[in-house]
Amino acid sequence: MKPKNTICVWFDKDALEAARFYAATFPNSEVTKVHAAPSDYPGGKKGDVLTVDFTVLGIPCVGLNGGPTFKHSEAFSFQIATDNQDETDRYWNAIVDNGGQESQCGWCKDRWGVSWQITPRVSRMPLRPAATRRSGRSRR
Numbered sequence: 001m002k003p004k005n006t007i008c009v010w011f012d013k014d015a016l017e018a019a020r021f022y023a024a025t026f027p028n029s030e031v032t033k034v035h036a037a038p039s040d041y042p043g044g045k046k047g048d049v050l051t052v053d054f055t056v057l058g059i060p061c062v063g064l065n066g067g068p069t070f071k072h073s074e075a076f077s078f079q080i081a082t083d084n085q086d087e088t089d090r091y092w093n094a095i096v097d098n099g100g101q102e103s104q105c106g107w108c109k110d111r112w113g114v115s116w117q118i119t120p121r122v123s124r125m126p127l128r129p130a131a132t133r134r135s136g137r138s139r140r
Contacts (some may be wrong), residue, residue, distance in 0.1 A: 007061045015063030017055035025094045028058045033086045077115035092118045
């Protein structure tokens, strides 16, 4: 069954290259379909890649080659929860070493400008005082 929600990621012209990188970097990720232009169009020609269907860690996405009009920002990011430091380092290094750039607090950007939060799962667990953990209640 086709999911009701798909993340659309706008690229200048490299959606297929980015999707292939994500598929090679993250498990349960793949390029599932490439949609080419059926004929020449303003700004492009027949056979140019228009969109790419892919998954990142099982999340359905579509990469849209929409040109340079819109740029990525930290307002959108893929948030990847890792199970250990080796996994954190593997993903972080794959992104940064492939032309990306470092940021802070687990954030980095890939070479296409897409932001990623690569953080250990344990750092995303809520912190609660010991007394509320024992009672099973959290403070509001």
